[in-house]
Amino acid sequence: MQPNKRPTQANKRPTRDVIVHAAAKLFRGIGIRDVSLDMVAAEAGLTKRTIYYHFRSKDEIIAAYLEARDMPNLETFKQWFDATEGTLADKVEGIFRHLAVAAHHPKWKGCGFLRTTVELVKTPGHPAMEIARAHKKRVEDWLAVELTAGGLAAESETLARQILLLLDGAFSTVLLNRDPSYMETAGLAAANLVRHALASRA
Helix, strand or coil, rough: CCCCCCCHHHHHHHHHHHHHHHHHHHHEEEEEEECHHHHHHHHHHCCHHHHHHCCCCCHHHHHHHHHHHHHHHHHHHHHHHHHCCHHHHHHHHHHHHHHHHCCCCHHHCHHHHHHHHHHHHHCCCHHHHHHHHHHHHHHHHHHHHHHHHCCCCCCHHHHHHHHHHHHHHHHHEEEEEECCHHHHHHHHHHHHHHHHHHHHHC
């Protein structure tokens, strides 16, 4: 298979980044199981030998794909939270509202971390599973920090976990039903949890 020709600008990026970017596009499009290294090489415009120079296996590419999404995803949540005006509850709900908007896009396919872990469910020790778990814990920990800053220090860890459960549940339900309103409903539930906790401390 002859590698595809890519624009000169793209080739200026580090080769490892080119590979991960190409793999990410394929993984998002058809899932990790159905993507071969030959397909990644073709999409990246590289030889398979070059792929193996940077990654020992497809598993390493899958892990790198999720690792590259870790901080950008968290930063997006932070931006949505900060950009939402109002109370602490409003800001939490704002994350869900922004996700609902994103879910209206016809190419939206939910959470890449959850999709990947479903495909790897039979290999719990896979490096990508570790990265996915670490990412979800980072989101949970960040939520706890924000809740603590908002006056809910005693309840922050429990509330953060509840919000994360609503978030991941909404990802799955919206993907199943192709109905972003489920994300908005989950956001309302998360906001109500926060309002109730604040009212209980008043």
